[in-house]
Amino acid sequence: MKLGAFSVSLSVKDIHVSKAFYEKLGFKVLGGDIAQNWLIMKNENSIIGLFQGMFEKNILTFNPGWNENAENLDSFTDVREVQKLLKEQGIKILSEADESGEGPAHFTIEDPDGNPILVDQHR
Numbered sequence: 001m002k003l004g005a006f007s008v009s010l011s012v013k014d015i016h017v018s019k020a021f022y023e024k025l026g027f028k029v030l031g032g033d034i035a036q037n038w039l040i041m042k043n044e045n046s047i048i049g050l051f052q053g054m055f056e057k058n059i060l061t062f063n064p065g066w067n068e069n070a071e072n073l074d075s076f077t078d079v080r081e082v083q084k085l086l087k088e089q090g091i092k093i094l095s096e097a098d099e100s101g102e103g104p105a106h107f108t109i110e111d112p113d114g115n116p117i118l119v120d121q122h123r
Contacts (some may be wrong), residue, residue: 001085002077003062003119005070007040007047011059015039015052022048031070042068057116064121072123079105079121097121 012018015037019029022041027048032039037052045068049061065076077085080099086109087093094116097105106120 001082002064002073002075003082004064004073004076004121005047005062005066005068007049007061007063009049009051009055009059009061009118011055011057012050012052015050018050018052022050040070055116059116059118060111061118061120064119065123078102079107079119082119083107 015034019034019039025043027041027043030040030042038054039050041048041050047068064079064082065073067073079097083093083097084099091109094108094110097107104122106118109117111117
């Protein structure tokens with residue numbers, strides 16, 4: 001199963017303060033819209049998302065179909081196939097992708113410690 005790019009989506013209190021902090025650590029904006037309170041930042045192969053007012057907890061995020069530069073991959077496991085494989089292994093899906101669809105979709109699960117995991121396919 002190919003999960004694509006990995007990032008940590010951080011729930012931040014003030015996106016401007018967080019952006020300035022992570023820039024001091026060498027992160028640069030890769031995407032997003034600060035006016036909409038979200039940014040994707042990168043430092044080498046490390047990717048973080050900054051999200052203000054969108055969710056309560058930090059989230060582990062996988063993006064099937066993308067590499068760490070948000071470039072499309074030639075080969076990847078579709079999000080619906082990942083969901084199906086996890087269901088077969090007894091993993092509880094908290095919010096499901098429509099298995100009859102194609103293209104962009106997402107689903108969420110939690111690890112045994114309650115950490116949210118988002119599998120989010122953009123293509």
